[in-house]
């Protein structure tokens with residue numbers, strides 16, 4: 338493994354029905370003016386909005402609403418949030434939602450403390466924020482693990498880019514699987530596949546040799562596969578729902594990444610496609626993964642073969658063959674859980690969009706293969 342120094346700032350509250358007591362406990366440590374951030378209609382529809390408002394008022398907070406954060410949150414929405422923070426003298430941001438709400442708030446928490454434009458600061462001047470408004474997350478849709486880290490993925494519609502920005506860590510994450518019961522099954526599956534993708538993207542990063550982070554990772558991958566099957570068979574399986582929630586956290590709470598450089602080339606390609614199409618994150622990943630891994634045979638064969646044996650339980654007579662069988666098993670699993678394997682299933686039919694995505698996608702140094710933009714375009718075309 339590579340050398341590392343590890344410290345982790347996010348307090349975790351996990352468990353069915355823990356949200357009320359966890360929120361009330363955490364509110365003992367925050368200022369009075371709270372920005373309650375949420376997405377579209379789901380929070381009010383499920384009744385959680387009223388409950389949280391009530392709990393915050395019981396704790397003596399002045400609550401300001403920052404609703405309407407869209408899936409694939411935009412940079413304009415970040416700026417709107419930062420404006421609200423300044424306008425209302427906000428002390429604390431409570432992000433209630435999935436990855437989109439939480440990501441948007443992580444950058445609001447940074448932008449609110451800055452005069453500089455945070456996009457330009459990070460991408461033009463290569464400087465990163467050091468001061469943040471405090472925030473915490475209540476997860477209502479699991480999978481991204483966005484509540485666990487300080488990275489956020491933001492869509493800059495003017496620049497036609499969807500890219501990562503460094504933002505705030507949450508001081509706490511509330512993981513109450515009861516809150517995810519209203520998430521449509523399609524999104525549950527998409528979120529859980531995203532978790533599996535995070536595991537694979539970490540596993541396939543350098544160094545490739547056997548190490549403890551990857552061995553824990555194999556267990557998390559097997560867990561996601563088993564519990565995803567379990568929850569599709571029985572959406573009321575709260576045990577599986579809770580396991581998926583914690584697996585999502587495990588994939589992004591740094592533990593699997595210790596001593597490694599991560600790959601995340603598939604993610605960067607999916608984000609680039611989403612900048613042009615606004616496609617669903619997990620579904621975009623499902624389309625790209627098998628094709629991209631077939632292009633990684635050779636450089637990545639040994640590791641793909643290890644994943645094939647230890648996660649997918651398949652074995653061929655050579656390393657190359659085992660690696661290829663593992664990719665077939667991944668693709669078969671994607672079909673089994675009802676996820677797309679072709680762009681057309683997501684309504685994406687324009688080859689020019691795929692060329693533009695390949696041309697703007699970030700190229701990842703941690704990937705075992707250094708892809709050219711032309712080869713990434715080939716990968717995307719093979720998914721048409």
Ligand code: NZQ
Nearest residue numbers: 376377378379408409435436437477478483488490519520
């Ligand atoms: O907007 P509302 O009405 O709330 O509906 C949302 C949204 O339509 C709905 N939803 C959330 N909780 C619900 C619910 N519906 C019913 N009941 C509930 N309890 O779910 C839909 C999807 O929400 P969203 O937050 O967009 O999904 P997800 O959690 O998959 O987040 C996706 C975003 O996270 C980024 C993705 O790129 C994408 O922008 N990611 C962030 C990462 C990070 N920061 O570490 C890592 C990931 O790789 C990912 O890139």
Ligand code: ZN
Nearest residue numbers: 481531534604
């Ligand atoms: Zn992801």
